[in-house]
Amino acid sequence: MYHRIKPVLVALALAGAGQGVQAAYLDYVSHLGYGAYSAVGPGGIVDDALLDLSVPPVELTFFGAGNFASVVDAGALDHGYAGDAFMHFSGSGTDFAISLSQYLSVQADGPLSGITHQQEAAVDLAVVTMKIMGDPGQAAGFPVMVSFNGGASALSDFSSIASGAYLSLGLSVSRGNDVLAEYLWDVPSSGEQPVSFSFAGQVGEELTLSAFALSGVGLSDAAFAASATPYLVAESLGALSGSLSVTAVPEPESIAMLLAGLGVLGVHLRCRGRRRQLG
Amino acid sequence: MTLHRTVCAVALTAIFSPSYAQLACAQPDPSPTVVFASQDSGIANRVVQGNCTIEDLFNDEQAWGSQNAFLLHASSVSIGLLRQRKISAAERSRLMAAALQSDIGKELKVKLIGFNDFHGNIKSGEGSFSNPGVARFATRIKELKAANPLHAVVSAGDMIGASPLTSALFKDEPTIEAMNRIGIDFNAVGNHEFDEGKAELLRMQNGGNHPSDLFSGQGLPADLKNGQFKGADFRFLAANVIDTNAGETTLFPGVGVKDFLGNKVAFIGMTLESTPTIVSPAGVAGLQFKDEADTVNALVPQIRAQGIESIVVLIHEGGFPTISGGNCTGISGAIVDIVNRLDPAVDLVISGHTHQTYSCLINNAAGTPIRVTSAGQYARMLSDIDLTIDTRSKDVVSVVANNVAVGNSSSAVVQDPSLLEIVDHYAALVAVPASRIVGTITATITRTNNNAGESALGDVIADAQLAATSGANTGAAVVAFMNPGGIRADLPFAAPGKVDGNVTYGEAFTVQPFGNSLVTMTLTGAQIYALLEQQWGTAQPFPRVLQVSDGFTYSHIFPLPLNANLTADQGTQFVNVLRGNSYVVPGSVKIGGVALDMAGNYRVTVNSFLADGGDTFTLLIGGTDRLGGAVDTDALEAYLQANPGGVAPGPQNRIARP
Numbered sequence: 001m002y003h004r005i006k007p008v009l010v011a012l013a014l015a016g017a018g019q020g021v022q023a024a025y026l027d028y029v030s031h032l033g034y035g036a037y038s039a040v041g042p043g044g045i046v047d048d049a050l051l052d053l054s055v056p057p058v059e060l061t062f063f064g065a066g067n068f069a070s071v072v073d074a075g076a077l078d079h080g081y082a083g084d085a086f087m088h089f090s091g092s093g094t095d096f097a098i099s100l101s102q103y104l105s106v107q108a109d110g111p112l113s114g115i116t117h118q119q120e121a122a123v124d125l126a127v128v129t130m131k132i133m134g135d136p137g138q139a140a141g142f143p144v145m146v147s148f149n150g151g152a153s154a155l156s157d158f159s160s161i162a163s164g165a166y167l168s169l170g171l172s173v174s175r176g177n178d179v180l181a182e183y184l185w186d187v188p189s190s191g192e193q194p195v196s197f198s199f200a201g202q203v204g205e206e207l208t209l210s211a212f213a214l215s216g217v218g219l220s221d222a223a224f225a226a227s228a229t230p231y232l233v234a235e236s237l238g239a240l241s242g243s244l245s246v247t248a249v250p251e252p253e254s255i256a257m258l259l260a261g262l263g264v265l266g267v268h269l270r271c272r273g274r275r276r277q278l279g
Numbered sequence: 280m281t282l283h284r285t286v287c288a289v290a291l292t293a294i295f296s297p298s299y300a301q302l303a304c305a306q307p308d309p310s311p312t313v314v315f316a317s318q319d320s321g322i323a324n325r326v327v328q329g330n331c332t333i334e335d336l337f338n339d340e341q342a343w344g345s346q347n348a349f350l351l352h353a354s355s356v357s358i359g360l361l362r363q364r365k366i367s368a369a370e371r372s373r374l375m376a377a378a379l380q381s382d383i384g385k386e387l388k389v390k391l392i393g394f395n396d397f398h399g400n401i402k403s404g405e406g407s408f409s410n411p412g413v414a415r416f417a418t419r420i421k422e423l424k425a426a427n428p429l430h431a432v433v434s435a436g437d438m439i440g441a442s443p444l445t446s447a448l449f450k451d452e453p454t455i456e457a458m459n460r461i462g463i464d465f466n467a468v469g470n471h472e473f474d475e476g477k478a479e480l481l482r483m484q485n486g487g488n489h490p491s492d493l494f495s496g497q498g499l500p501a502d503l504k505n506g507q508f509k510g511a512d513f514r515f516l517a518a519n520v521i522d523t524n525a526g527e528t529t530l531f532p533g534v535g536v537k538d539f540l541g542n543k544v545a546f547i548g549m550t551l552e553s554t555p556t557i558v559s560p561a562g563v564a565g566l567q568f569k570d571e572a573d574t575v576n577a578l579v580p581q582i583r584a585q586g587i588e589s590i591v592v593l594i595h596e597g598g599f600p601t602i603s604g605g606n607c608t609g610i611s612g613a614i615v616d617i618v619n620r621l622d623p624a625v626d627l628v629i630s631g632h633t634h635q636t637y638s639c640l641i642n643n644a645a646g647t648p649i650r651v652t653s654a655g656q657y658a659r660m661l662s663d664i665d666l667t668i669d670t671r672s673k674d675v676v677s678v679v680a681n682n683v684a685v686g687n688s689s690s691a692v693v694q695d696p697s698l699l700e701i702v703d704h705y706a707a708l709v710a711v712p713a714s715r716i717v718g719t720i721t722a723t724i725t726r727t728n729n730n731a732g733e734s735a736l737g738d739v740i741a742d743a744q745l746a747a748t749s750g751a752n753t754g755a756a757v758v759a760f761m762n763p764g765g766i767r768a769d770l771p772f773a774a775p776g777k778v779d780g781n782v783t784y785g786e787a788f789t790v791q792p793f794g795n796s797l798v799t800m801t802l803t804g805a806q807i808y809a810l811l812e813q814q815w816g817t818a819q820p821f822p823r824v825l826q827v828s829d830g831f832t833y834s835h836i837f838p839l840p841l842n843a844n845l846t847a848d849q850g851t852q853f854v855n856v857l858r859g860n861s862y863v864v865p866g867s868v869k870i871g872g873v874a875l876d877m878a879g880n881y882r883v884t885v886n887s888f889l890a891d892g893g894d895t896f897t898l899l900i901g902g903t904d905r906l907g908g909a910v911d912t913d914a915l916e917a918y919l920q921a922n923p924g925g926v927a928p929g930p931q932n933r934i935a936r937p
Binding site: 053054055058059061062063065066067068078080082084086088097099101102103105153155157235236237239241268 | 345346347348350353354355357358361362364367368369370372373374375376378379541566
């Protein structure tokens with residue numbers, strides 16, 4: 001489930017740009033987040049955590065990567081992850097990115113059987129509290145439009161021997177307990193999706209953003225014949241990124257600009273379409 | 280194609296097609312494994328896109344404003360590679376682990392290029408053979424800029440004022456235009472920025488032609504705005520200069536900030552508090568000059584409140600190293616006390632005013648040594664300073680400074696054609712006014728000394744300076760002293776292109792090209808004796824005999840004939856055993872035939888260079904009741920005009936060496 005970009009919003013943005021309106025923006029208030037990787041299997045337990053490298057109030061960063069080998073009788077399970085989440089706050093917009101990749105492969109120097117293993121990774125920006133800041137002249141309560149524009153990308157490559165495989169991405173923005181916009185992707189396969197939404201807000205109010213990337217895979221009593229090359233059990237990637245922006249809701253006299261913006265957009269698209277056809 | 284899909288495609292292209300799409304990789308990185316800084320990921324490097332290897336796609340060599348910025352870059356590049364199945368997820372994990380461990384982005388190097396006391400020396404060789412000119416200066420700056428794209432070029436004052444004719448005649452607009460072309464960031468005001476007063480200084484910043492001077496607005500079309508002088512593209516800074524007509528606001532902003540990939544450096548710019556003592560009163564009317572260290576320390580909390588921790592002070596005040604060139608042991612001067620009182624948050628001080636070259640460590644208020652630099656004078660030197668900033672704390676963690684020579688007027692340094700264009704333009708324009716007749720002389724007046732150290736031209740110049748400052752309103756001076764090194768040429772009776780006996784403005788300017796202004800101060804009789812002994816003081820490289828005005832007489836017994844100033848090569852004669860001794864004959868110093876009273880007060884005129892302790896006449900720094908006066912060439916012109924029958928060579932009978 002995700003929201004599509006509404007044409008009218010693009011036009012609103014153009015109208016705003018046409019007036020030279022300086023965009024309002026989001027300020028960092030606080031954050032709570034974590035990220036972890038854990039694996040339970042023949043080699044025992046692996047635990048790893050993402051580092052919180054955040055430099056508030058400008059940068060939020062969680063980052064971690066690890067490669068592990070769980071030795072079994074006649075081989076090894078190689079597994080690991082790389083996960084991160086970034087937010088960058090500035091007056092010109094708030095950039096956001098979250099990603100998580102993981103893998104599991106089995107080296108069978110001799111026949112293996114009864115292999116049971118489960119690995120899970122999570123990057124979770126649980127609560128990022130932000131405040132809508134207005135331009136000079138935009139007092140608290142001034143109406144604005146908050147928009148997110150970005151996309152999600154996934155690679156989901158689980159072999160048939162894998163068990164308990166999952167990969168999902170999510171992003172939501174709330175006002176108190178009210179979810180204003182939400183994007184969720186339980187990734188069924190590799191692909192790309194645009195992610196866009198927008199909602200009305202007002203200068204001075206606080207919003208909370210939550211985002212996560214989760215992934216896991218395992219083996220349940222699995223058996224492998226001896227092989228010179230490793231078995232690739234799982235390779236996955238989920239990534240979601242984009243930017244949040246805040247624009248002033250235009251005054252009525254901006255309707256002309258709005259229409260002009262729509263017109264320009266229409267012409268532009270027609271031209272693009274023609275070029276494509278010619279090319 | 281639907282609107283929806285168009286916008287989506289654009290959005291996704293932006294996000295998942297990193298900039299490497301444009302990379303040509305004409306010379307692919309041949310590293311066998313992917314290495315971030317010195318951190319080897321162990322991942323085999325290989326061609327993955329066109330000619331580009333994995334190593335090429337990660338910009339680990341470029342500067343990153345934070346570790347997080349680099350990690351985001353590494354993450355997004357590796358997402359793209361994994362998405363295209365160019366690398367495996369296992370390889371991505373190893374690459375990201377190496378990216379994290381590489382520490383790339385934890386520190387950022389910023390280059391500061393500092394200079395001071397440029398004094399409008401745009402033309403190579405003008406005033407002195409040693410002056411390389413702004414075109415060589417620009418080339419050196421360009422080289423330093425090229426060494427690090429993250430840089431700032433900053434000046435610690437006296438960029439303009441006391442300039443040679445090629446800049447001075449055009450109200451120093453040529454210098455501003457030259458700096459605009461070079462691309463500099465900030466100039467802290469110095470005392471000479473105030474030589475022509477507040478309004479003129481504001482015009483230097485804001486542009487517009489001078490209200491009356493016809494030599495204003497003569498720049499090349501590219502340097503003008505709406506046909507008039509454009510003003511400075513860079514910012515003047517004046518943290519300690521209060522415009523008393525405008526409340527408590529400073530004449531210019533006190534602080535300039537430059538952002539380096541999210542790491543901001545604040546530059547606090549200011550002139551010396553005692554600027555009013557060395558500038559004519561008209562120049563500083565309506566202005567108040569505040570204590571330097573107090574001003575900095577008051578600004579520091581305001582700067583830090585903005586999240587800025589890297590703080591550089593640009594100050595037009597300086598020190599005197601014991602040995603020219605940078606030996607800082609025993610450095611003296613006002614800068615020492617100022618730095619001793621500075622808030623420890625200040626990371627670097629770029630100083631000036633004393634025209635000295637040094638890179639010293641002086642203790643701040645916490646007793647911690649901080650770097651203090653100065654880069655000589657007249658475009659001859661630049662301070663090449665590397666700041667290392669911790670991108671997390673945003674503070675400077677190390678400062679490395681080297682003073683580098685620009686060269687001289689004959690050095691092989693390429694002259695930047697863009698700057699040479701400005702210099703040639705103004706040099707052509709200056710030719711006519713340089714031929715203006717300012718007076719007449721009866722014979723060639725030379726700067727050749729007699730055995731006592733006195734020259735005919737020295738006499739004339741000292742007399743001109745006394746005449747300009749002897750009035751009750753102009754200083755009430757009773758004697759003028761002129762440094763011999765400030766007399767750069769003879770005044771010729773005959774020369775091509777002029778009538779015999781005429782003195783052209785160009786000739787007068789060539790004799791005194793420094794544009795020093797006159798300063799009248801009070802010294803005691805004892806101080807005057809001590810001043811004369813400094814002529815052969817321990818710090819002098821050779822005896823420097825001050826030229827004296829009419830009525831001032833004395834005898835000395837210096838043991839060598841002084842029919843020339845000994846050069847450094849001749850210094851073997853001026854051995855240490857000669858230096859620092861008392862040679863002035865006691866009781867011989869007289870004014871108008873009356874012996875000096877050791878305790879009496881005397882009004883003494885010198886040029887601003889000497890007044891600041893130049894040529895190691897440090898005793899003059901202690902002169903009291905200072906009053907600024909006319910520019911030296913104007914004083915000479917007035918003196919020539921006041922003697923329409925022609926000025927004769929000086930009598931050389933004031934200093935005796937029996």
